[in-house]
Amino acid sequence: MTDEYALLGVKSRRKPDTAMIFSDADNIERQLQADGHKIWGCVSYGSTYENEDYWKELLSRLHARTVDTLEFWEASNMLDSLDYKTFDEHGLFDRASTTTIREHFKNWTATAPLDEQGTGPAKSHLLRTGRRRSPALSRVPRTATQQSKCLY
Numbered sequence: 001m002t003d004e005y006a007l008l009g010v011k012s013r014r015k016p017d018t019a020m021i022f023s024d025a026d027n028i029e030r031q032l033q034a035d036g037h038k039i040w041g042c043v044s045y046g047s048t049y050e051n052e053d054y055w056k057e058l059l060s061r062l063h064a065r066t067v068d069t070l071e072f073w074e075a076s077n078m079l080d081s082l083d084y085k086t087f088d089e090h091g092l093f094d095r096a097s098t099t100t101i102r103e104h105f106k107n108w109t110a111t112a113p114l115d116e117q118g119t120g121p122a123k124s125h126l127l128r129t130g131r132r133r134s135p136a137l138s139r140v141p142r143t144a145t146q147q148s149k150c151l152y
Contacts, residue, residue: 025075046088
């Protein structure tokens with residue numbers, strides 16, 4: 001039986017009617033503690049600079065959605081440890097290929113745990129439970145930054 005299955009019987013301290021394993025906030029907090037990490041959040045790359053307002057709006061909606069989720073899980077206190085890392089160097093990333101961004105991301109993740117957390121990398125590769133600050137790279141298409149319902 002893995003640790004994740006053992007948590008099925010443990011109730012969330014925030015929402016006692018929910019098993020801890022199903023609480024995003026509980027999982028992030030538990031795993032931050034287990035790894036000795038202090039911050040959590042996503043990493044964003046700006047790679048098209050045709051309209052800065054669209055990019056800012058996308059990041060604003062991402063933050064609003066995160067706040068809504070934390071409020072749902074009664075975990076607003078976790079906003080204090082939330083950190084968005086944004087790479088938006090025009091010269092390096094303007095119209096950069098996915099390969100270029102992926103390579104930069106791969107290099108950044110090699111040193112980020114020590115640089116940001118003061119510890120080594122997370123001990124788990126479990127993406128679903130938010131164990132790692134930088135488990136995967138996603139690319140948001142330019143058209144998504146222009147959609148009013150993006151991230152909702």
